[in-house]
Amino acid sequence: MERARASAEEGVAESDAVGNEAFRLLCLGVLGRLELALGDMRAAGGYLRELPERLLASGMNDTTQPVWADAIETLITLGELERARLYLDAYEENSRRFGSAWSSVCAARCRGLLCGAEGDLDGAFAAFDRPLLQLAGTPFAFEHARTLLCQGMARRQASQKRTAREALEQALAIFDEMGARLWAEKARAELTRIGGRRTGGDDLTETEARVADLAAAGRSNKEIAAALFMGVSTVEAHLSHVYRKLGIRSRAGLGSRLATPMEAAGKPVDEAAQS
Secondary structure, three states, rough: HHHHHHHHHHHHHHHHHHOHHHHHHHHHHHHHHHHHHOOHHHHHHHHHHHHHHHHHHOOOOOOOOOOHHHHHHHHOOOHHHHHHHHHHHHHHHHHHHHHHHHHHHHHHHHHHHHHOOOOOOOHHHHHHHHHHHHHHOOOHHHHHHHHHHHHHHHHHOOOOOOHHHHHHHHHHHEEEEEEEHHHHHHHHHHHHHOOOOOOOOOOOOOOHHHHHHHHHHHOOOHOOOOOHOOHHHHHHHHHHHHHEEEEEEHHHHHHHOOOOOOOOOOOOHHHHHHO
């Protein structure tokens, strides 16, 4: 983290030295992203609060720059909803103009966060659902996990503990697989706020149990991923956790280790696939 901060600060200094305002803004965005990942929202706001406005004033409308979504998420968390809304409107419009699928799903996640902050949980769920469907199976695993994290937080806010836990467990699995430690810590912290069964220990989580059920029933990783709306790599990560917890090396031993091949999570396979 300190190396990342030092590198970005060096970028700011070099940009100042050569008068490159565009690169300076992007380096400040990196510093804000670091504070966002660390959970220091006030520090993140200090870097990110004015960046989208300055980018627009400079004619830099490239919505593939992460600073847009990072700034909007930070402002929403800080309760600066009006400024966040103005930035989000511009972000969505430019995403449509440039036809960027990546920024469109990031904008949808931000819209879900804004709806949740305004108390419109139905609007938040609808906003999160669209990018999750688009992101499943794409190379954008990090954005998929961030959206699952936000969805889980909204579900928890609505006291929907089961669906909140499932979304957060999926986010955690992706973050862990990517080595995104700071973001994995965010997902774990949200899971502890739900109460009840938590990740870790010898018991399977609900998501792990559903993956194990389907694997024990003979479904391929690709079929499991499609049934549960997650990436194949995420299925593989869940299965690795399942094997470790059950003390087996492959899916060949799943049937004998589960209570029944189809009911380790208390659901038949068809119901689990539709949940």
